[in-house]
Amino acid sequence: MGSSEKPFRIGVVAPGGVLTDHGLLERISAFVAGAYEGRVELLIHPQCRLADGHFAGSDTQRLSALVEYGNREDIDAIWFLRGGYGSNRIASDAVPQLGAPARRKKWLGYSDVGFLLAALHRAGIGTVAHGPMPVDFDRPVRGREAIGRALAWLVDGHPASLETSERAETPKLALNLTVLSQLLGTPLEPDFSGRVLMIEDVGDYLYRYDRFLFHVTSNANVRRCAGIREGRLIADENPTAVFSTPEGGVVADWCRRSGIPYLGAADIGHDSDNKVVPFR
């Protein structure tokens, strides 16, 4: 982009969990200013600083911020600040309120935000992708790489940001496993038919991932997918019992049980290596 062009404007909203360290907002703004020298502008909605227990403000406040920035003509993309929990509580109400400007936008995030990614994709709103969020800036290692990858996709659609286990044109979705389970049968459920489904998760016991996989791979819509690719499933150590991992792991095992093709690894997860997966 030439210096005479208007900057690429990225709106940041927090549809789920509360941000505890507000200093992140200054650090990420400074990083973007330094990296893009004024060609990219980060518009951080004041809602990102709100707290309502677990949430970044009440449902009404989070919904309002999302709809406001989603519908702004002068904002080119929405970058979800972080996951946590709560986007499921506003996603159904957000979709019908998003107009034409929302449909021209890119939308990027992962984890809990998957509820919104699924709902937006289902409704055909904009270009939706699973990938790093501002909160990844503070990861102990290579957080800036993750952030740079997200920005390169948001601003330039840079191919180096993409997850490459599947061709770019392959229909695909990427979702947190817990989120995927919890949106099945709800108004947020997207169509999996013929699509590669990539999953990842963090912060739960392996037996619970096994249970989520039972749920997900038993679902008729999911069974119409082209196959499942396994992102990082990062399990907590269980203090009471060790799960006996089947040969090849739990994802391959449930693919075998359900007849869904197991396609191997996907380079996504709750870490700095998390690549961008645009939904198609």
Place this chain on the structure above:
Amino acid sequence: MGSSEKPFRIGVVAPGGVLTDHGLLERISAFVAGAYEGRVELLIHPQCRLADGHFAGSDTQRLSALVEYGNREDIDAIWFLRGGYGSNRIASDAVPQLGAPARRKKWLGYSDVGFLLAALHRAGIGTVAHGPMPVDFDRPVRGREAIGRALAWLVDGHPASLETSERAETPKLALNLTVLSQLLGTPLEPDFSGRVLMIEDVGDYLYRYDRFLFHVTSNANVRRCAGIREGRLIADENPTAVFSTPEGGVVADWCRRSGIPYLGAADIGHDSDNKVVPFR
């Protein structure tokens, strides 16, 4: 029952989690022998002593024990030893293998065993109930009361064992909230239409119960239920964030959001007060 009658035979199998303290099997047998003076016989399947990591034996071993005892003519009831995790992995395979003797039986358990209770009820196999299990004997307080309540229902169908918030003839189901969520959309899903649905849970964060409630109350089949009754939802303390509990609690909140009647409390839960809820 007169002393000349043959004893009431209760088969014990473990479709899910491993039993770590095998001494329970002797304690519960001695308790039953003492309480019923030979009128009731506990047949503990050797499978209850098996271990395969998290599970009480492999899927094949657990399935085989369940089908064997379920089909025995000389066993009057099946009392599931404990929950844990794993009955979902064998429930679909078990149902078609259960014949006429299984349909004359009572089946009792709760927690993870809910996957099987739901599958049996859906298939019209026997009299299925949510209630205490042998493992409750070792609860720190009033474990024997819980066990006595379960036996009184199994052996005599005693009305004092029943949960009484609803009339006995009211169609109803009781399930662990996590189990309920994870069986929706699977071949185990029962028909909720017109039935009172009682839920309970333990051992997870409140925000995850909120997420399960979003999932469950968004489901079209669940929305056809007559209403939800709230058993004990025992939440772990969350080290990272405090969930802001809405007025009236999360169950009432999701009932309000979804239009499902909130019917108040149900006297069920992971504790010694857990009453028996026969499915209808």
